[in-house]
Structure formats: structure tokens, C-alpha cells
Amino acid sequence: MNWAERSRQAVWHPCTQMKVHEHFPPRAIVAADGPWLIDDQGHRILDAVSSWWVNLFGHNFAPIKAAITDQLGKVDHIMLAGLTHPPVVELSERLAALTGLGHAFYASDGASATEIALKMSAHSWRNRGRAEKNQFIGLQGGYHGETAGALSVTDIPLFREAYAPLVRLSATLPSPDPRHAAPGVSAPTHTRHAIEALANYLAAHHAQTAALILEPLVQGAAGMAMYAPEYLVAVRDLCDQYEVHWIADEIAVGFGRTGTLFAHQQARRADGEHVKPDFICLSKGLTGGVLPLSAVLTTDAVYQAFYDDRTVHGFLHSHSYTGNPLACRAALAVLDTFAEQDAQGRDVLSRNREAAERFHALTAPLRAHPRVKGHRHLGMIWAWDIDCQEPTFAARYHRAALDAGLLLRPIGTTLYVMPPYVLTEADQTHLAHGLVRVLDRVLADIDALPQAQAPVVPVP
Template identity: 65%
Template sequence: MKTLAERSRAAVWHPCTQMKRHEARPPLAIASAHGPWLVGTDGRRYVDGISSWWVNLFGHGHPRLAAALKDQLDRLDHVMLAGLTHAPVVELSERLAALTGLGHAFYASDGASATEIALKMSAHCWRNQGRPQKNGFIGLAGGYHGETVGALSVTDVPLFRDAYAPLLRRSAVVPSPDARGAAPGETAADVAHRAARALAAHLEQHHAHTAALILEPRVQCAAGFAVHDAAYLREVRALCDRFEVHLIADEIAVGFGRTGHLFAHQSAGIRPDFICLSKGLTGGLLPLSAVLTTDAVYAAFWDDDSALGFLHSHSYTGNPLACRAALAVLDEFASRDVLADNARLAARVSAALAPLLADERLAQPRHLGMLWAADARTDDPGFAQRFHHAALEQGLLLRPIGATLYWMPPYALDDEAIERLGAGSRAAFDAAWRGRPTAATPAVVVP
């Protein structure tokens, strides 16, 4: 009888995966999950060190979230949102508005769709205001905002972008405020100011044709967890105001406490014109994304003419089950001081990772909230794959981005999980480092 992994390899096209590699190493089959632990079909346990692609906040099978879904399933599973409404979507929209200062939530199912919605909304807003020439966009070097065609147009990661380049309407790219780019004697704030000056120079020339700037506040995750100083966001906000350009905050990965604030942009004391949310929005239970915006943007679509309305829809927009899961996430934040609890948990994780992060084979160790990262001093393209497999052998789910090791665990680590995260990560790094290729061992490129 075929194993689940073998059946998956034959029937499932896995995301961001060269499927041929699964001939040599089948996908890991997971049977269940509890708290920070994933359990394989063979009974082995793994610490979910990346929150199942950055979505899980409070651990798998969280009782509050599970109970909310079961209750909602007995009430209303789904109904279209065009011309109809329901309690979970209304309450979620109200509560997100209270937390962010932005209302008028528009819902979809994933982060890339949220990016598409924000881009379309921005350009259409300017068009409705009689300025259709303002339809271009700006992204940061190394920025990533999803893999649909519109989202790829503002993404600057060649692996994702280049294969589909003929389909894209490329956006402008300005320098990243990545603190790793500091010259000798420069601080992270200096890098932020330098990047802001480059943005100002670009806007001086191109603001008349620019609808919006999109960025991930504080951390560019797919760019190797590039952390920047909050000063950059303050300068960007001022520049966008000065040149009449919308600011889109992509909080898909960095929202809901990941950076030590409920939303990452709040660390700079600013308010963007759009916020894109997904991933942690439902605590990893169900697909849901939301775009929040200002009263001014919403007013630009308010008219008797249907052509001036926002022309976008998803069949599952505002799904009641997903909205109820998101409400349970907000209830968890409201019931206790999650950010303070996370700060205490982060101190323990930092102590566990300290021996590895102090290793001279790693550069630029960095930590923000519940995120940790460091760059292996190697240009070996096979390193990431070896580390990933070595981590699995240590009972850890970790997926480096190139040479960047990172940890983004759920906010529910127990003592055993913390110990394994620290000791197992170091053992996996040592094993991956020892396997560096020689002239007789060709490296394998891994996305």
C-alpha cells in the first residue's frame, strides 16, 4: 500500500516546490498538531518553528479558536456578501477599525489577493478623483507581496518575478532601508534616512504618475528578514503626504504581534492609507485576508454610477467561519496582554538561540518581537536545503530563505519546544555546514 507521502507526490502539486526533488525525498506527512508541535504519521513530533508559513499565532488546536469555529458552524457556514451581510463580518470590521484607525474593510482569502485589492483600490481612487495618470506603484528592493500577477508586479524577488516577467507591469523599485546595508560607522537609522532620501528623489520626478508605495513595515520577510529602523516609516509617511501618494502597509506577515506591536507600523506612530492583513488574522485556522482604508479613499467610490464603485469580488468574501476565527484571535488579544507575554517568551527563546547566534559562521544576528534571523556566511546554494532536512532530523520545521536562518514560532512554546528550538537549531546548522560541497560535490539550487 502506498504511503500518504507517496500518494501526495502523485496527486498534489505542492507550492513553491520543484516536484522532481520529492522523488528523492518525499514530503513529510503530518497527522495532527497540538500547540507548537506537529505530529507525523509515524508519531514523530516537530516544533513548528515557522508557524506553518507564518500563519499560526497561538498554537495548533487552540481551544478558544476551535470553540468559536464549532459554534459558528452551527449558526451560519457561508453566505454571499454582495447585497447581504452577517454578524461576524460586521463585528470583525468594527473591531479592526477600532484597532487601526482604518475602516471599510474589504475581504478576500489570501495575502496576494489583499495586495491586488489595495493596488486596484489606490489606482481606481485616483481615477475617480480625476487623476487617472496616477496609476504607477513603487516597491522596495527585495520586497515581496505575493505571487499573483499584480502582486508580482510590486515584488522584487527574481525567483518569483522573472519566470512571469512578460505578464507583469513592472513597478518602480527604490532602495531598501535594510539595516544590513549600513556602511562602517552608520546606524540602522542612518540607513533609513539614506533610503528615505532616495525615495524623495524618486517622488520628486515621478509623483504625478505614482498611485502608491507598498512596503512591509519594519521587516521585509522574503528579503531575508531585512529589519529596518522605524524612522524610515515616519519619513515615508511624510513624503507620501507631501507628494500625494498612498502608503500601503503590507502587514500580512508582520501583523498581529510578530514585531512586538499589534501592527508593525504602529512602532513608528504612523497611520498608512491602506493596511493589508492575512496569515495571523485567523490564527492559522482558515484562509482570510482584509484590506482596510481611510474615509477619504472610501468616499472616492461613493456615487450613483456603478462604474465608480470598486470593481472586485470573491465568492468567499467575508466568509462567516473565517471571520469568526479572526474574532476569536482578537478575543485572545483582548483577554490577556499577549504582547507582554510574548516579550517574556521571547527572552527565553533568545537565551536558547544565543549560542547559535553568537557563532562566527553567522552574520548580522537580529531579533524583533517574535522574529529571529541571522545570515550564514556561505554562498553555497545547497545550504538551505541541507539545513531544512537537518532540522527535520532534529524535530524542527525550519525553512531558511537562501543563506538566512530565521525563526518565527507560535506564541505557545513550552519548555521542551524552546529547548529543542535552541539545541536542535545548532545541531542542524553544524550538520548543514559540514555538508558544504567540494569540487566533486555539485550544489543543488533550492528556492
């Protein structure tokens, strides 16, 4: 029995209708190098989505491997309740210096970070004698994870409907994504309307609202929806005015994905100073995609709301692997990599800008494709909306791309690329040409289908 079949028999794969694997078995990856995955048949597959947006510097990145190996010879894991260790202290100090927020609280994944931030916000208001502030706001199309608390602020109907009896749904307000603008309404006007909707909601409900959570600049699961940084400036002002916390979910967009180290840093006031949230949730790229780790950073004011002699006023949350030393060393290696310069004096972000310009030029044929009805680009994220009504488009494209040596997972009819930062020009050319080649093949197959008989094949 091969690896794929053994996996089908033993593994429950995430966010997957397992019956699909009867006909489309999972690819068994046995090795990886840089941006390339190698399956058990020796095929090379370009990881164009960074293995669900986590991998920054390619697989088997030597500095991260060296840091983990060194730490493994010292301390592999200890509980963080009543104990501490150098890597978690160092990482917390460096994240505080980079963000202006501190008191890092650790878990292992993005959904846990969301849960922590929501609980911490509501509990801090309770500790300050304002227990009625326990409601939350999310945005249309927002995604913050799939645990019960995270689902309460996630606007993905498939997830929310399946688990609705378990979830206390939060308010969902209009997204500044200009694709939602009414006919004839410009993007700036739509942004202003979204700001007005938030202002009106807070004016009526601020007394019960603990926090607003959003993904700064890019809503990933909404099809890489991108919006203007001016919205974040207004969010900061309105949250200050109405005493509501702002939680910035930088899980997917942090660590250079949008062109700055953190996405919210692109939201600047007239004097050039960027706005700062009350909470930042980090994960995915935090360890370069090597080990599970997430962190929640917050303000001194929130931290002080818990600082008390009474246990009941402490933050009542824990994870067995909180602040794992190996994961923290991987994260420190990531921060070291961002701080380093190459022989030409360029750091990661400046090299990314050059790579983004090159790839943007290479994808001109895709932007000009007759079936591409919209495109977006920010930093190291690209997205193209495809004019296709066939519900099986995403699944068909994903499978055809694998056959062409590309790992791509469209979101609905939005094709996107979020690659590791280490693609060579040859890698980029291979990806840009493959995007168009696979699109033409898939659309031709779909156009040849009798529309009334098109099979519905779920996305794996």
C-alpha cells in the same frame, strides 16, 4: 502506497520543483497539537516557522475551534454581495477600532489583499479625476505575493523573471535594510539615504504614482530584513507631501509578530503618536492560521472616492468566499485572545515579551557561533545570517532539521525562527539547542564536499 507518494502523484505543491520529491518526499502530517506536528510515522516536529508564519496560538487552539463550531451551527457561508452577517460586521468594526482605518474589504489570502489595495488605490485616483496616477513603488527585497499584480511590486528576481512578460513592473527603490549599507556607512546614515532616494523619486514622479507599498519594519522574504521605524515616519510625511498612498503590508508582521499588535505602530512622531498608513493589508495571523482570510482596510477619503450613484465608480472586485462567516468567527476569536489577560494580568503581547527575552538568552550560543556573521531580533522574529557560500544550504538545513524534529526553512543563507506564541520553556530550549546542532551538522557536511562537485539541490 503511502501518503507522501500519493501526494507526489496527485498534488502540485507550492513554490516547489516537484522533481525534488522523487528523492525527498514531503512529510505527511496527520495530527497537530500546540506548536507540534505529528507525521504518519509518529514523529513529533516543532513548528518553528508557524506553518509559513500563520499560526499564532498553536494548532488545535480551543477558542478558535469553539468559535468555528458554534458558527457552523448557524451560517456556514453566504455571498456578501447584497447580504451581510453578524461576524463580518463585528470583525470589521473591531479592526477599524484597532487600526483607525475601516471599510474592510475581504478576500482569502495575502496576495489577493495586495491586488485589492493596488487596484483600490489606482481606481480611487481615477474616480477623483487623476487617472494618470496609476504607477506603484515597491522596495528592494520586498515581497507582497505571487499573483500578477502582487509580483509587480515584489522584488524577488526568481519570480519576477519567470513571469516578466505578464507583469507591469513597478519602480523599486532602495530598502532601509542596513545590510545594504555601503562599506563604512552606519545604519542611521543608510536609513537617511533610503529616505532621500524616496524623496527624490517622488519629487520627479508623484504625478504618475498612486501608491508606495512596503512591509513595515521586517521584510520577510528578504531574509527577515529589519529596519528602523524612522523610515516609516518619513514615508508618511513624503506620501502626504506628494499625494501618494502608503500601503502597509502587515500580512506577515501583523498580530504581534514585531512586539506590537501591528508593526507600523512602532513608528512614532516626537509627540508619541504613531503614524497611520492609507491602506493596511492583513492575512496569515488574522485567523490564527486556521482558515483562509485576508482584509484590506483604508481611509474614509479612499472610500468616499467610490461612493457614487454610478456603478462604474464602485470598486469592481469580488471573491466568492469574501467575508466567510467561519473565517470571520476565527478572526474574532483571535482578537478576543489578544484582549484577554491571564491570572497575572498579562495579555498576549506582554507574555510574548517575556518569552522573547527567554528565547533570546537561550540562543546566545547561536549568536556566538563562528559561522554566524549577523543576527537580528524583533518581537517574536529571530534571524541569523550564516557564513556559507554553498547554494544548497537552505535545502540541506531544512531536511536535517526535519530529521531532528524541527520545521525550519532558511531563506538563502539566513536561518530564521518565527514560532507560535505558545512555546514552553522546554520547547524553546529544544529549539535553541536544535538550531545549533543542525547548523554544525550541515556545515560539516558542506565543508566536506569537493567544492567543484557540490550538487545543486533546490529548496523544496
